[in-house]
Amino acid sequence: MEVPAKFAFPFEPYGIQEAFMHNLYSAIEGGQMGIFESPTGTGKSLSLICGALTWLQDYEEKQRNELEALLSIKQEIKKYISRYAFVEPDWVQQFVKQKKVDEELKKIEDEKILREKREARLEQLRGHVRPKQRRDKRKLFKDASLDFKMRLEADSLTNENGDAHEDEVILEEYHSDDESLLQGRDEEDNVEDEQITKIFYCSRTHSQLTQFVREVQKSPFGESTHLISLGSRQNTCINEAVKRLSSLSLINDRCLEMQRSKSEKRNKDGEKSSKMTKQCGCPFYKQDSLHLLKDRALIDVQDIEQLVTQGKQTKACPYYSSRLAVPAAQIVVLPYQMLLHKSTRESCGVKLKGQVVIIDEAHNLLETISNIHSTSVNGLQLTCAYSQLSQYQERYHNRLKAKNLMYIRQILFILSAFIKVLGGKVGQIASEQEVSKNETRLQTINDFLFDSHLDNLNLFKVVKYCQRSKISMKLNGFMEKYQPQVNHAADKVNKKNPSWALSRFLTEISQSKDNVSDSDKSEAESPAFPRSSPLMQIESFLEALTNSDRDGRIVITQQPLLSNCSVRFILLNPSVHFSEIIREARAVILAGGTMQPVNDFKEQLFKAAGVPEQRIREFSCGHVIPPKQLLPIALARGSSGTELDFTYQKRDQPQMMSELGRVIYNVCNLTPGGVVCFFPSYELERTVHAYWEKEGFLNKMAAKKKIFREPRKSNQVDRILREYSACIERHASGGTSITGAVMFCVVGGKMSEGINFSDNLCRCVVMVGLPYPNIRSPELKEKMEYLNATMPRTPDGQTPGQLHYENLCMKAVNQSIGRAIRHQADYAAILLLDQRYLKANVQSKLPSWICKHLQNIQRFGPTVSALRKFFADNQ
Secondary structure, eight states, X not given: OOOOSSOOOSSOOOHHHHHHHHHHHHHHHTTOEEEEEOOTTSOHHHHHHHHHHHHHHHHHHHHHHHHHHHHHHHHHHHHHHHHHOOOOOHHHHHHHHHHHHHHHHHHHHHHHHHHHHHHHHHHHHHHHOOTTOOOOOOOEEEOTTTOOEEEOOOOOSXXXXXXXXXXXXXXXXXXXXXXXXXXXXXXXXXXXXXXXXXEEEEESSHHXXXXXXXXXXXXXXXXXXXXXXXXXXXXXXXXXXXXXXXXXXXXXXXXXXXXXOEEEEEOTTSOEEEEEEEOOSOTTOOHHHHHHHHHHHHHSOOOHHHHHHHHHHHTOOHHHHHHHTGGGOSEEEEEHHHHHSHHHHHHTTOOOTTOEEEESSGGGHHHHHHHHHOEEEEHHHHHHHHHHHHHHHHHTGGGSOHHHHHHHHHHHHHHHHHHHHTTOOTTSOGGGOBOSOOEEEEXXXXXXXXXXXXXXXXXXXXXXXHHHXXXXXXXXXXXXXXXXXXXXXXXXXXXXXXXXXHHHHHHHHTSOGGGOOXXXXXXXXXXXXXXXXXXXXXXXHHHHTTSOGGGEEEEEEEOSBGGGOEEEEEESOTHHHHHHHHHHSSEEEEEESOOOOOHHIIIIIIGGGTOOGGGEEEEEOOOSSOGGGEEEEEEOBOTTSOBOOOOTTTTTSXXXXXXXXXXXXXXXXXXXXXXXXXXXXXXXXXXXXXXXXXXXXXXXXXXXXXXXXXXXXXXXXXXXXXXXXXXXXXXTTOOSSOOEEEEEEETTSTTSSSOXXXXXXXXXXEEESOOOOOTTOHHHHHHHHHHHHHSXXXXXXXXXXXXXXXXXXXXXXXXXXXXXXOSTTOOEEEEEESGGGGSHHHHTTSOHHHHTTOEEESSHHHHHHHHHHHHHHHO
């Protein structure tokens, strides 16, 4: 398809928007991998919507035309055959007919023989098995990897000691590892298979997705597009009894548990029927209501909040209704995690074959993929899981089948191995165990498995068992059923005398929960006793261990107490999990306001996944603001002529902090409205603030602007921002010596991303130094070594590891300075304080719309003049 000359747009687009849509259309049509950069305030979301939906509209029209052409050809062929078809002789037709009859008779005869054999076998079994008789088969089972023997009681016809109310926490029979476990499949996987061509749009936060949906509503495609928003149960559940649970994992478990709940069918006399009917325990999970809400959701473009409101009105679950709508939707809006995590993607019915994937706010995509697939467990989780699973095994030993017992023993062996690696002992409380070592060490996956004596275990089978048997969910139900008695018993588990803890546990669970004392309740609900099963987190770690040896590393951290020790898997190669998306999707578009430097995306995501250079398309546009509304300055020296050098060795020297204080005071004196100042770390911000307070710099600044500091706690951010905004609005009219406020922030903190400092909230953004990450970090060092070993050097001879290190720094810088200038009428100055910003290799990693206007100034005097003129021209 040719790129259209005009795109449907709600108003006359800017030139950069037309270029954006033109390149986006071409990238999707050509099946390319795109990296698109469009600064905040240039209408990026609207350009994505109109460009992508124009392509989808044209593609659907092309498919309709091709289908009509094929149907027309088919009709012509039928006419030709009916006119000139060769008529077979009668004897040929009779032979074919007789052959079909013979085949059908043989099939019926084979089925009859098979049925007779099956009935004979059943009759033989009935003669050997009498009602209420237990077939007691004893056999020795030896596992090569664990070298233990288990006594099994199999094929029980009845269970005299079983409790009918405990069926929900008993593991179902696990069949051969090569067979599908139909009993363990989720009902939620029952989604339609047919998929139309669609666009999957994902972003980082729930609010960003909501904003995108509202942009679709206002676009020319708002009334003709079928859009569905996917979200977690935490955001979409309307069952108050489930929604008020403390964590997402508990909400997920409770939802699935309610789907599987069984109710007893009774006859007219009130007696139990022999048959059990499956009925969901959630009143909002009804097929008729789900399909009704699905249809309503597809008729009108709705965000998550609107979908939830519709769900409450129709008494239908928005979570499952939205999933039912995925096959028929043209746009599917979903968060990062649902797209980037394979098992989550599959469970949501997201099929990417031949589809278009757009990932917005993709500047942190590499780190996001690594974080999603990196996981850790601590000593407390390991000891709790071992204790809980041991008690679960002891209680239900006679009711569990051979396969379940075998895998439970294997999991217990794995847990004990992890505890020993951390320096602990099995069967003792983690918070009371002291560890002799206090160190952090890093290992390859193979070395870790060898040292843990797990190298002869098939972890793939263990992970597969955990996923199919839902053992963590069963264990969680077991814990909830007997909480807090299980926790109390778990404290007393002793490896040398496990029967003692079990006997006490069995005694306690026979008592009513209402008799539990308040002290026990508070103990059980404390953070040291997690209500959800820690085995869930351990399963994620086991799955991580199935990665290739070169793609990840294990970090073992030992501290004085076992409860504080941890073992962590870090992913070094994000492309290993992104490559499947690239292989299946027609096109993948990474978009963001600041994507520079793009080298990491090209090398670590696309090329590492096998994408050739010619299939990668880059697009970067300037800003819509006129040049006079932007003043970027790289400053080398302060007001006294001291060189600004905020390297780690010099940044906390008194002379450097004093020079910085003088610069910031002058900036506050010159700038109307708000000043936002970014420090490389919380540590430096605290050190500088304390020094300024002691030397009187803060008092001087406070005479011009009220001082605010970024809080460490997330729940305080909104309050600080409201106070900061109110202060600027209050003093905007003048009349006092205070002309606004100054906010001291930290790069990579809570205000460096996603915060909108528009208009007077930020007329000048100051960047203090370059925020290079800690080079001593074991994870960073291993990442750099991995890149050096797997990636080629740059044309100028720079190692890939060093390039990655610099790119991490500049990505953080670009995100921070991007908090200012949020729309076409906005204006702001950008002050980069460090002599290193004058270097060409650093400036090349700044956004192009900033770099081409950047002024390199050696002395502070010209900077004052430039700032004074800039603000005078724009006020």
